[in-house]
Amino acid sequence: QIGFRKEVSSNGVKKMNIEKLNLERLERLEKFNEAEVGLDAQPLTEQKPLVQSLAQLLRILGGLMLFVSAGVYLFQGWSGFSGVEKSLKFLIFSVILSAVGFLLGLKVKEDKGARTLLGTSASFLPVHFAQLGAIIYASFTGKAESFSRALSFLEFAPVQTQSSLILVSIMVMGVMLGVVYLAMSVMARSKAIIMTGTYFASSLLLIIPIRDASIVGVIGFVAFCALAFIDNKYFTKDSALCTFEGYIARSFPFISLAVLLGRNYLLYPTTSLFEAVLCLFLAIALATLPHRFLDNVENLFKELGRWVQALAIFPLFAFSVEIANSTSAVIPFEPQVSGTMFALGCFLLARISLGTGNNYRTLGVLSLVFLGIVGMLESSFIFIPLLFSLLASTFAIVYGYEKVSFLSFLAGIIGIATTLIVQIDLAILLQSVNGWMVFGGFGLLVVIFSSLIEKGDGKLLTIYRRIKSRFFQQTPLFADFEGA
Numbered sequence: 230q231i232g233f234r235k236e237v238s239s240n241g242v243k244k245m246n247i248e249k250l251n252l253e254r255l256e257r258l259e260k261f262n263e264a265e266v267g268l269d270a271q272p273l274t275e276q277k278p279l280v281q282s283l284a285q286l287l288r289i290l291g292g293l294m295l296f297v298s299a300g301v302y303l304f305q306g307w308s309g310f311s312g313v314e315k316s317l318k319f320l321i322f323s324v325i326l327s328a329v330g331f332l333l334g335l336k337v338k339e340d341k342g343a344r345t346l347l348g349t350s351a352s353f354l355p356v357h358f359a360q361l362g363a364i365i366y367a368s369f370t371g372k373a374e375s376f377s378r379a380l381s382f383l384e385f386a387p388v389q390t391q392s393s394l395i396l397v398s399i400m401v402m403g404v405m406l407g408v409v410y411l412a413m414s415v416m417a418r419s420k421a422i423i424m425t426g427t428y429f430a431s432s433l434l435l436i437i438p439i440r441d442a443s444i445v446g447v448i449g450f451v452a453f454c455a456l457a458f459i460d461n462k463y464f465t466k467d468s469a470l471c472t473f474e475g476y477i478a479r480s481f482p483f484i485s486l487a488v489l490l491g492r493n494y495l496l497y498p499t500t501s502l503f504e505a506v507l508c509l510f511l512a513i514a515l516a517t518l519p520h521r522f523l524d525n526v527e528n529l530f531k532e533l534g535r536w537v538q539a540l541a542i543f544p545l546f547a548f549s550v551e552i553a554n555s556t557s558a559v560i561p562f563e564p565q566v567s568g569t570m571f572a573l574g575c576f577l578l579a580r581i582s583l584g585t586g587n588n589y590r591t592l593g594v595l596s597l598v599f600l601g602i603v604g605m606l607e608s609s610f611i612f613i614p615l616l617f618s619l620l621a622s623t624f625a626i627v628y629g630y631e632k633v634s635f636l637s638f639l640a641g642i643i644g645i646a647t648t649l650i651v652q653i654d655l656a657i658l659l660q661s662v663n664g665w666m667v668f669g670g671f672g673l674l675v676v677i678f679s680s681l682i683e684k685g686d687g688k689l690l691t692i693y694r695r696i697k698s699r700f701f702q703q704t705p706l707f708a709d710f711e712g713a
Contacts, residue, residue, distance in 0.1 A: 568600030
C-alpha cells in the first residue's frame, strides 16, 4: 500500500509539472506574438473566422470575374471564325476551368475553391447547347440567321457536311457530360447522377431545331412541370442540396429552361400561347421565391414577401387573358375561359405560396363567378354561358360554406340570383324560353346530388376529403408559415 501511494503521488507530481510546462509555453508564445505583431494582435481563434470570410469574399469575386470573362468572350467579335470554331473555342475555356478546379481539389486539398470552378464550368452547359442548337438549326434550314448588331454573336453558319455536324455534336455532348458530372459529384454528392441527368435533359431542349413560339411554349411548360416534380421528389429532402451551393445546383436545370424561352422571346416572333406561358412562370416565381429567401428573417421582410406574392395576380391575370385569346378560334367563350384559367391559377398559387393561400382561393372563386356573369351577359349563345354561370355560382356556394368563406358564399348567392333575374328578364322582354331546359336540368341535378350527399353512406364525403387533401391544402414544405 505504501509503495502504491508513492507511485500515485509521483504520477500526480509529473502531471503538475507537465501542466506548468504547458502554461509556460503558452506565455512565451503570447509574448512572441506581441513582439512580432504588436499588442493589438488577435488570437488565432479570432483570426480564423476573419480568414474564412476573406476567402469566401475572394471566391465570390473570382467567380464573378470568371462569368464576366465568359460574357466578354462570347460577345467579342468573331469575324473570321466559323460556327464550329466558335463552339469549340468556348468548349476549351470550360474544360480548362473544370481541369483547374479538379487539380485544386486534388493537389491543394481546398474543396471550396474547387467547387467554385467546377460549378462555374458546369453553369456554361446551356451556352454550349444553345450554340450547338444554333448550328443544327442553321444546318436544317440551310442558311445562316441574321440578327441585329448587338446580337450578331448569336449568328451561326450551317455546317456543310452531315458527318461534321454529328462529330461536333458528339464531341460537345461528351465533353460537357464529363464536366457536369464532375461538378455535380462535389455539389450534389449522392444525387450527382440524377442531377446530371436532369440538367443534361433540360439543356438538350436547346438543340431541338424548332423555333415556333407556340410549340416552344408547350415544351417549356411540360419541361417545367417535369423539373418541378423531380426537384420536389428527389432534391428537396437531401441535406446537401438544401445548402447555398445545393440551391445553385438545383437552379441549373431551370436556367436551361429560361434560356430556351428567352431565346424565342428575344429572337423570334411570339404568340399568345407563348406569352401566356411566360406570364404563368412569372406568377409562380413571385409566389414561390419569397419563402426561399425570407424563411428566417425579421417580420418586416416577411411582410415584404407577402406583398411580393400579392403581385403574382397580375401576371396570372395576363396568363388567363392570353390563354383565352389563343383559344378564341376554337372556344368562342373568352370570359369563361379566362375566368377558369385564372381560378385554376389562383388555386395553384395557393398551394405553393407562403402562408395558407386562402386569399388566392377566394380571389379565384370571386373572379370565376364574376366572369361567368359577364360572359353570360355578353354572349349571343344561351346554353353554355348559362350553364357555366350556374356551375361557377354553385361551386362558390359549396366552397364558401365548406371553407367558411363569407365572400365566396355571398358571391355564389349573387351569381345564382343574377343568372335567374337575367333569364327571367329575357323570357319576359324577348319571349325567349331557351333557358328553361338548362334551369330545369341543372336544378334536377342539384337536388339529386344533395340527396346523394345525405344518404350516400359517407362515400361522397370520403372522395371529397381525398380531393381536398390532395389539391386544397398547403404543401407540407410550407405548412409552418402563418397565413396571409
